[in-house]
Amino acid sequence: MENRTMLTDLYQLTMMQGHLMNGSQNKEAVFDVYFRSLPFKGGYALAAGLEQVVEYIENLSFKEEDLAYLRSLNLFNEEFIEELGSFRFTGDIDAIPEGTPVFPYEPLLRVKGRIFETQLLETAILNLVNFETLIATKASRVVSAADGGAVMEFGLRRAQGPDAGVLGARAAFIGGCKSTSNVQAGMRYGIPVSGTQAHSWIQCFPSELEAFRAYARTFPDLCLLLVDTYNVLKSGVPNAIKVGLELEAEGHHFLGIRLDSGDLTYLSKEARRMLDEAGLKEAIIVASNDLDEETIFAIRTQGAAINAWGVGTNLITSKSNPTLGGVYKLAAEGEQGDFQPRLKVSENVNKITNPGIKKVVRFYDRAGKAMADLIALEDEVFDEGKLLTIFDPIQTWKRKTLRNFKTRELLIPVFRDGNRVYKLPDLQEIQGYAQKELGTLWDEVKRLTNPHRYIVDLSANLFELKQQLLLTIHNDIKEK
Ligand SMILES: Nc1ncnc2c1ncn2[C@@H]1O[C@H](COP(=O)(O)OP(=O)(O)OP(=O)(O)O)[C@@H](O)[C@H]1O
Numbered sequence: 179m180e181n182r183t184m185l186t187d188l189y190q191l192t193m194m195q196g197h198l199m200n201g202s203q204n205k206e207a208v209f210d211v212y213f214r215s216l217p218f219k220g221g222y223a224l225a226a227g228l229e230q231v232v233e234y235i236e237n238l239s240f241k242e243e244d245l246a247y248l249r250s251l252n253l254f255n256e257e258f259i260e261e262l263g264s265f266r267f268t269g270d271i272d273a274i275p276e277g278t279p280v281f282p283y284e285p286l287l288r289v290k291g292r293i294f295e296t297q298l299l300e301t302a303i304l305n306l307v308n309f310e311t312l313i314a315t316k317a318s319r320v321v322s323a324a325d326g327g328a329v330m331e332f333g334l335r336r337a338q339g340p341d342a343g344v345l346g347a348r349a350a351f352i353g354g355c356k357s358t359s360n361v362q363a364g365m366r367y368g369i370p371v372s373g374t375q376a377h378s379w380i381q382c383f384p385s386e387l388e389a390f391r392a393y394a395r396t397f398p399d400l401c402l403l404l405v406d407t408y409n410v411l412k413s414g415v416p417n418a419i420k421v422g423l424e425l426e427a428e429g430h431h432f433l434g435i436r437l438d439s440g441d442l443t444y445l446s447k448e449a450r451r452m453l454d455e456a457g458l459k460e461a462i463i464v465a466s467n468d469l470d471e472e473t474i475f476a477i478r479t480q481g482a483a484i485n486a487w488g489v490g491t492n493l494i495t496s497k498s499n500p501t502l503g504g505v506y507k508l509a510a511e512g513e514q515g516d517f518q519p520r521l522k523v524s525e526n527v528n529k530i531t532n533p534g535i536k537k538v539v540r541f542y543d544r545a546g547k548a549m550a551d552l553i554a555l556e557d558e559v560f561d562e563g564k565l566l567t568i569f570d571p572i573q574t575w576k577r578k579t580l581r582n583f584k585t586r587e588l589l590i591p592v593f594r595d596g597n598r599v600y601k602l603p604d605l606q607e608i609q610g611y612a613q614k615e616l617g618t619l620w621d622e623v624k625r626l627t628n629p630h631r632y633i634v635d636l637s638a639n640l641f642e643l644k645q646q647l648l649l650t651i652h653n654d655i656k657e658k
Pocket residue numbers: 438439440441442443444466467468469473476477480
């Protein structure tokens with residue numbers, strides 16, 4: 179497992195030395211990880227990256243060469259470097275499991291512990307959670323546009339570097355992709371690997387037919403032929419049909435063809451007709467070429483005859499929305515378990531933080547559909563037998579009364595006193611869980627364009643606490 183201890187911003191280390199020098203290193207802090215707006219103008223995001231956060235925490239330790247490098251910067255004193263030498267995370271982490279639909283302002287992770295430790299974690303946690311959550315969300319949109327057609331992740335060559343290719347393939351699988359072309363991701367995470375051929379294979383042979391036959395000889399039962407090197411309907415599909423029939427005559431199953439250019443709707447319909455007429459009704463048609471959720475949705479609704487989609491660049495780079503702006507904000511600080519809520523003020527009301535140690539409660543109706551989430555204080559209880567009126571924390575007149583609800587707390591314990599108390603699910607389990615979880619959201623929340631906004635409110639107690647703190651800060655400033 180990779181040691182990512184040095185994957186941090188310099189200022190985390192300077193602040194840590196500052197705490198050590200000021201005697202505040204043992205102060206306890208609670209940080210929330212959350213994002214403020216949904217990517218893709220979508221209706222939800224899918225949480226991902228927790229497994230990498232767990233690995234990061236479990237491998238946190240500065241090696242001799244790390245300490246030597248830090249010493250060489252001539253910024254840090256020996257007392258601090260020595261302290262880093264025995265650095266371990268000894269705090270608590272609660273997190274929303276990977277594959278859960280999540281919404282703005284909800285703490286996806288809550289980190290509690292000595293400020294000396296919790297400050298260091300910000301950069302790596304955000305790096306991991308922001309990227310994987312973004313790609314899992316993008317993949318989920320692409321998969322939903324494919325409406326049951328398999329989506330194969332093809333992006334490694336265009337990913338923003340090797341790590342993004344591998345972790346992106348993992349996140350894409352959480353979002354519902356069926357397979358990846360990325361062999362390292364397949365090996366590391368047990369993702370099914372799949373693929374076809376490149377144009378170079380076809381070009382290497384004197385003719386397209388010979389290229390197809392050579393591939394069919396090598397992989398008679400894994401034969402998906404790329405048909406657009408010369409001319410799809412006049413050459414590629416007729417040659418693929420010849421080879422497909424030869425394979426079937428020998429008792430093999432011909433898988434199908436891949437289209438990688440041109441009008442994918444027209445070509446797939448024509449190719450389907452030709453394959454069917456030749457008796458290759460089971461042969462599938464895979465499409466690729468700069469696809470994303472919008473093109474897939476358009477092509478599918480035009481009536482294309484496409485069974486599976488190969489999606490690379492737009493998915494792995496999240497091209498239409500390349501970042502998720504997750505932040506790591508201090509919500510409480512204290513000593514010996516006695517915490518005081520803390521708040522960050524901003525002129526921009528969306529940037530004022532939510533104070534205190536919080537939890538996220540999801541409210542379901544009797545049919546199991548998610549109705550709303552509340553960000554609440556840790557010790558609050560919501561009685562399932564009672565009515566509950568919730569309200570928008572900004573437009574407070576917007577109210578909704580929940581009745582007959584079931585509740586579920588989304589944050590679950592992952593580390594206690596530095597020890598892991600959470601069993602990491604395997605990736606197949608996470609994918610299945612994500613699919614089930616998406617089934618609890620209304621279609622209106624999931625639709626790709628102009629979705630309904632899912633309700634995420636603050637509990638009355640948290641709202642009250644926030645108002646009080648804002649008022650106190652405001653009055654303090656006025657008096658100065
Ligand atoms: N029927 C369709 N409706 C909407 N978009 C489509 C349809 N068919 C293909 N597309 C998309 O249109 C774009 C076409 O790309 P482009 O203009 O580069 O043509 P091309 O066929 O890839 O040409 P080239 O031969 O250079 O590869 C791709 O993003 C593709 O996914």
